[in-house]
Amino acid sequence: MTVTETTATPGGTLARTAGPCGxxxxxxxxxxxxxxxxxxxxxxxxxxxxxxxxxxxxxxxxVFGKVLTELGYARADYSDLLLxxxxxxxxxxxxxQGTALPMVIDFxxxxxxxxxxxxxxxxxxxxxxKVVFGALRGLIAAVVMFPVGxxxxxxxxxxxxxxxxxxxxxxxxxxVGSAMGLALGALVRxxxxxxxxxxxxxxxxxxxxxxxxxxxxxxxxxxxxATLFNPLTYASEGMRAAMEPxxxxxxxxxxxxxxxxxxxxxxxxxxWGFRRRALD
Amino acid sequence: MATRVxxxxxxxxxxxxxxxxAVAAGAPxxxAVAVRDLVKRYPKRPVNAVDGVSxxxxxxxxxxxxxxxxxxxxxxxxxxxxRVAPSGGRAEIAGVDVVADPVAAxxxxxxxxxxxxxxxxxxxxxxxxxxxxxxxxGPAERSARADELLAQFGLTDRADDKxxxxxxxxVQRLLxxxxxxxxxxxxxxDEPSAGLDPQARLFIWDRIRDLRTAGVTVLLTTHDMxxxxxxxxxxxxxxxxxxxxxDTPAALVERIGGASTLDVGIGLGxxxxxxxxxxxxxxxxxxxxxxxxxxxxxxxxxxxxxxxxxxxxAGAGAPHPSPTSxxxxxxxxxxxxxxxxxxxxxxxxxxxxxxxxxxGRPTLEDxxxxxxGRGLRG
Numbered sequence: 001m002t003v004t005e006t007t008a009t010p011g012g013t014l015a016r017t018a019g020p021c022g023x024x025x026x027x028x029x030x031x032x033x034x035x036x037x038x039x040x041x042x043x044x045x046x047x048x049x050x051x052x053x054x055x056x057x058x059x060x061x062x063v064f065g066k067v068l069t070e071l072g073y074a075r076a077d078y079s080d081l082l083l084x085x086x087x088x089x090x091x092x093x094x095x096x097q098g099t100a101l102p103m104v105i106d107f108x109x110x111x112x113x114x115x116x117x118x119x120x121x122x123x124x125x126x127x128x129x130k131v132v133f134g135a136l137r138g139l140i141a142a143v144v145m146f147p148v149g150x151x152x153x154x155x156x157x158x159x160x161x162x163x164x165x166x167x168x169x170x171x172x173x174x175x176v177g178s179a180m181g182l183a184l185g186a187l188v189r190x191x192x193x194x195x196x197x198x199x200x201x202x203x204x205x206x207x208x209x210x211x212x213x214x215x216x217x218x219x220x221x222x223x224x225x226a227t228l229f230n231p232l233t234y235a236s237e238g239m240r241a242a243m244e245p246x247x248x249x250x251x252x253x254x255x256x257x258x259x260x261x262x263x264x265x266x267x268x269x270x271x272w273g274f275r276r277r278a279l280d
Numbered sequence: 281m282a283t284r285v286x287x288x289x290x291x292x293x294x295x296x297x298x299x300x301x302a303v304a305a306g307a308p309x310x311x312a313v314a315v316r317d318l319v320k321r322y323p324k325r326p327v328n329a330v331d332g333v334s335x336x337x338x339x340x341x342x343x344x345x346x347x348x349x350x351x352x353x354x355x356x357x358x359x360x361x362x363r364v365a366p367s368g369g370r371a372e373i374a375g376v377d378v379v380a381d382p383v384a385a386x387x388x389x390x391x392x393x394x395x396x397x398x399x400x401x402x403x404x405x406x407x408x409x410x411x412x413x414x415x416x417x418g419p420a421e422r423s424a425r426a427d428e429l430l431a432q433f434g435l436t437d438r439a440d441d442k443x444x445x446x447x448x449x450x451v452q453r454l455l456x457x458x459x460x461x462x463x464x465x466x467x468x469x470d471e472p473s474a475g476l477d478p479q480a481r482l483f484i485w486d487r488i489r490d491l492r493t494a495g496v497t498v499l500l501t502t503h504d505m506x507x508x509x510x511x512x513x514x515x516x517x518x519x520x521x522x523x524x525x526x527d528t529p530a531a532l533v534e535r536i537g538g539a540s541t542l543d544v545g546i547g548l549g550x551x552x553x554x555x556x557x558x559x560x561x562x563x564x565x566x567x568x569x570x571x572x573x574x575x576x577x578x579x580x581x582x583x584x585x586x587x588x589x590x591x592x593x594a595g596a597g598a599p600h601p602s603p604t605s606x607x608x609x610x611x612x613x614x615x616x617x618x619x620x621x622x623x624x625x626x627x628x629x630x631x632x633x634x635x636x637x638x639x640g641r642p643t644l645e646d647x648x649x650x651x652x653g654r655g656l657r658g
Contacts, residue, residue, distance in 0.1 A: 025416025027383075030414055030415075030416070033414050034414060037399075037402075037410050040406075041401040041402070111395060112397055114363075114393065114397040115458070116414065118361070118363075118390075118391060119386065120383050122382075279364070
C-alpha cells in the first residue's frame with residue numbers, strides 16, 4: 001500500500017466536523033430553491049424557450065387567423081374566436097410538454113432529479129414543484145401570445161370587465177396542462193413516450209375546441225360529446241367567454257369548475273405516479 | 281478437511297465493535313447506521329432482494345458491503361437512503377427511522393450513486409451550490425464551501441464548465457464533492473471506484489480515508505476486494521440478499537483457514553483418477569483444505585465446493601466430464617513451500633504432471649469466493 005501513501009494529500013477541507021449544516025430548512029424554503037433551479041436554467045436559455053413555446057401558436061394564428069381570412073376562406077371575425085382558443089392551447093400544451101418530456105428524461109437518462117429527491121423535503125413537494133414550474137412556463141407563453149396576436153392580427157378581442165375570468169382561466173389552463181404532463185411523465189415508460197405523445201398530443205390539439213366554438217358543434221352531435229372529454233375544451237371555452245363573449249360559448253362557470261376538477265384529478269394521479277417512480 | 285463458512289451457517293458471526301476512529305462532535309449517541317431484519321421483496325420475484333439483513337455501523341467507521349452483482353447491496357443502500365421502501369425490518373440513520381421520517385434522515389446522509397446523476401444543465405460549481413441551497417446553506421457559506429471542495433477534488437479549473445463533457449473520473453470526484461457540500465454525518469458510496477483509472481481510484485481512496493479522519497461515517501459497496509481490504513474497517517459479505525459474514529478484513533481472511541496458499545496447474549495423465557488425486561492432495565499433512573479453481577477463466581470447469589466439499593450457493597456447473605488439466609488452490613496450515621515436494625509426489629503417483637506453481641497468501645477474494653461460490657451472476 002506504499003503507492004496509496006505516496007499519493008495521499010492532507011485532509012484539508014474534508015477534515016471538518018461532520019454534521020448537517022445550519023438549521024433545518026423548512027419544506028417551503030427547499031421548495032423555493034428547487035423552483036429557483038428550474039427558473040435559473042430556463043432564464044439561461046430564454047431564446048430557446050421562447051422559440052419552443054411561441055412558434056407553433058404564432059403559425060396557427062398567422063395561417064388560420066390571417067392567411068385564411070385574407071384569402072376569404074374564413075370569415076373576417078374567425079380570428080376573434082380563434083385567438084382565445086390558441087391562447088388556451090398554448091397554456092395547456094406548453095405546460096404538458098414542458099413537464100412530461102423532461103421528467104421522462106430526468107427519471108431514466110440523466111437522473112438529475114435524484115439530487116432533488118434526496119433534498120430534505122417530501123417527495124410530493126418535488127412533484128408539485130414540477131407542476132408549478134410547468135404552469136409558470138405555460139403562463140409566460142400565454143402572455144407572450146397577446147402581443148403576438150396584436151402584431152399578426154392587428155387587434156385582439158379584449159374585455160376589461162372580464163379580466164378576472166381571463167386570469168382564472170389562464171392559471172387553471174396552465175396548471176391542468178402541467179398536471180397532465182406530470183401524470184404522463186411519471187406514468188409512461190421511457191421507451192413508450194414517443195408513441196404516447198403521438199397518441200395523446202394530436203387528439204388533444206384538435207378535439208379541444210381551440211379552432212371552433214363548442215356550441216357550434218351541434219351540427220356534429222357525436223363530436224360535440226367527444227370534445228367534452230378533452231380538458232382543453234373547457235380552457236378554450238373559458239378563454240372565449242373572457243375575451244370574446246359575443247361568440248356563443250360554454251357557460252364559464254362550468255368551464256372553470258371542470259378545469260379545477262381536472263387540475264385536482266391530474267395532480268393526484270401524477271403525484272401517485274411520481275411517488276411510484278421516486279420510491280422503489 | 282475444509283473448514284469453510286458458507287450460507288449453510290445460519291448466523292453470520294459478527295465480531296466485535298469497530299475500531300475507534302475519530303468521533304464527530306455533537307453526534308447523537310448510538311450507531312451511525314443501524315439495520316435490523318431488513319427485507320425487500322419485489323413483486324413477482326421468487327427471492328427477496330434483501331432477506332433479513334442486520335448490521336450496525338459505528339460513528340466514524342468505514343464499512344464495506346461486499347458481494348457479487350445482484351447480492352442486494354444497492355437495494356440495502358437504497359433503503360437506507362430513503363429511495364427504496366423496505367418490505368420489513370428497520371433502518372436508522374443517526375437514530376432517525378428512514379421510513380418514519382425520510383426528510384430528517386436525508387439531512388443526515390449523502391449518496392454517491394452507482395450511476396452519475398449530476399445536473400446536466402448546470403456547471404460543476406452550480407451543481408454544488410444548488411445542492412447546498414437545497415439543504416438550507418446560506419449563499420456566502422455555500423460559495424466558500426464549493427470553492428474549498430472544488431480545490432480539494434482538483435476541479436477548480438473546470439468549475440464553470442457544464443458537466444456533460446466531464447470524464448468519468450471528474451464526474452465521480454464532483455459527485456463526491458457534491459455529496460459533502462452539506463456536511464453529512466453518513467456518506468453512502470455505491471461502487472465508488474468502478475470504471476475509474478488507477479490514479480482516480482487511488483485519489484478517491486485517499487479522500488475516503490480523509491473522511492474517516494474527519495469523523496464522517498462511510499458505508500460503501502464494492503465487489504472490488506482490494507478496495508474493501510484497503511478502506512474498510514469492517515466488511516459485510518452479502519449474497520442473494522443475505523449477510524453471510526461480517527468482520528474486519530483480516531479476521532475474515534483468517535477465518536477461511538490456511539496461512540498460505542499453493543496454486544498448482546496440473547496436467548492429467550491419460551488414465552488419471554481425478555477424485556483420487558484431489559483426495560490424495562487434501563489428505564497431505566499440512567493441507568488445511570483445497571479448492572478447484574478454473575484453469576481458463578470463469579467459464580472453465582471449476583466446482584465451487586472443491587472435492588467432496590459442500591456445493592457453493594451459486595450452483596456452478598458440474599465438472600467437465602474428462603478434463604485434461606485442472607487447477608487447484610491448496611490452503612496450507614503453515615508455510616506452503618513445505619508442501620511442494622509432497623504435492624509433486626502425489627501428482628507423480630497419479631500419473632499427473634505439475635504445469636505451474638504459485639505461492640501466495642489467502643486474500644479477501646478467497647473469502648469472497650469461499651462464501652459466494654464461483655457461479656456467474658446476472
